[in-house]
Amino acid sequence: MSLKTFHLVFVTVSVLLMLVIAAWNFGNYRDNGTPADLTWGIASVVVAVGLLIYGKVFLRKFKNVSYL
Amino acid sequence: MDIPYTVKPRPDTGLYNAKVGIWLFLASEVMLFGAFFSAYILLRVTAQHGFWPDVADGWPHGLLNIPIGTFNTAVLISSSVTVVMAWMALKENNFPKFRNFMIFTVACALGFLGIKTFEYKEKFSHYVIRTTDGKVVTGHLDVDGKSPLFWNLDTVKSKNIEKLKVEVDIPNKYRFPVGMHVPEDIHKAHAEGRHHDEKEIEVSQIESLKAFIPSTHPFFAIYFTMTFLHGLHVLGGALVLAYFTFIGTDLWKTNPEQFTNRIEVGGLFWHFVDLVWIFLFPVVYLL
Known part of the structure; x- marks a missing residue:
């Protein structure tokens, strides 16, 4: 597995982490209604989407580099 | 003596030797960290109730600084991006760009360790x-x-x-x-x-x-053990990447392909270290 492939795995896991953090913040917001939790939750979703877009751009830019 | 397959793939594995070597090493690292994650699960499910008398849960929560942990996560994710960019810069034959990205990566590693030290002292x-x-x-x-x-x-x-x-x-x-x-x-x-x-x-x-030291509660014991072990890996990775950036650059002039492969191997290790943190952060800070 090349660094390119491992990087894509890493970006995928990072997106999942951001979604976990978002769920955790939304859970806190549901329990306590603190606006900061809602803000952090939304911010985490935004970062997750940003990482997805980055992954797509990365794939397009380095399509000639081997996956092995 | 010429070391074989430092650049060209070995026919039976299809990979150059250092890449096979780093993946074998990373497999052993997965087992090492896997053992600690297993220990974490066992300590947590067997924790005695009553750390907080008013919370019916034996596992302490809210004792770590989540904003700082989140910031450190962002630092490591950024460093993973820049180490890949450094490798790609070498593939584009752009050494100055490589060096800039590597300096940023090493700075992120040192920043991470500095913040962690502050957290420990606190x-x-x-x-x-x-x-x-x-x-x-x-x-x-x-x-x-x-x-x-x-x-x-x-x-x-x-x-x-x-x-x-x-x-x-x-x-x-x-x-x-x-x-x-x-x-x-x-x-x-x-x-x-x-x-x-x-x-x-x-x-x-x-x-x-x-x-808040390891002997106070199993939470602190596993928190310090895992984060310290991870910190040692960050330090080791930072030293290797710094060597490639500042001292070991002569190889670029004599054998650029081998140098590029070395950066890839270093980058693979760095990604592994960052990936461990991606799992460690929610486990010890959030859950």
């Missing part, structure tokens, strides 16, 4: 105090304007202190696991910007006083 001066009436508070001691590290009840008694000034934490909401309602007075205190209450506690009323 924990060593943070105490959990149990009083004879069954109450438990956490906070920092105030001894002549200083916040001492690594004290215990014997240290306090040996200094003939009768009353201990404590900046008692107003529990943050993260002390109460998701699904549990946080008491209104805690919300109110935080809304008013109050995070601590200054109190004086009679030393004779103190049953135990322990810093």
Whole structure:
């Protein structure tokens, strides 16, 4: 597995982490209604989407580099 | 002597030798960290109830600084992006660009370690105090304007202190696991910007006083063990990447392909270290 492939795995896991953090913040917001939790939750979703877009751009830019 | 397959793939594996080597090494690392994650699960499910008398959960929550942990996560994710960019810069034959990205990566690693050191120091001066009436508070001691590290009840008694000034934490909401309602007075205190209450506690009323160190609770034991082990990996990775950036660059002039492969191998290790943190962060900070 090349660094390119491992990087894509890493970006995928990072997106999942951001979604976990978002769920955790939304859970806190549901329990306590603190606006900061809602803000952090939304911010985490935004970062997750940003990482997805980055992954797509990365794939397009380095399509000639081997996956092995 | 010529070392074979440093650039060209070996026919039977289809990879150059260093890449096979680093993946074998990373497989052993997965087993190492996997053992610690297993230990974490076992410690957590067997934890004795009553760390917080008012929370029916044996596992402490809300004792780590989540914003700082989140910032450190962002630092490591950024460094993974830049190490890949450095490798790609070499593939584009652009050495100055490679060096800039690598400097940023090493700076991120050092930044991460600096922040972690600050976090550790903060924990060593943070105490959990149990009083004879069954109450438990956490906070920092105030001894002549200083916040001492690594004290215990014997240290306090040996200094003939009768009353201990404590900046008692107003529990943050993260002390109460998701699904549990946080008491209104805690919300109110935080809304008013109050995070601590200054109190004086009679030393004779103190049953135990322990810093946030590994022997205080299995949570701290596994937290310090795993994060310290991870920190050592960050330090090791940073040293190797710094070597490639500043000292070991002559190879670029004589054998650029091999140099590029070395950076790829270093980058693979760096990604592994960052991936461990991606799992470690939610496990110890959030859950």
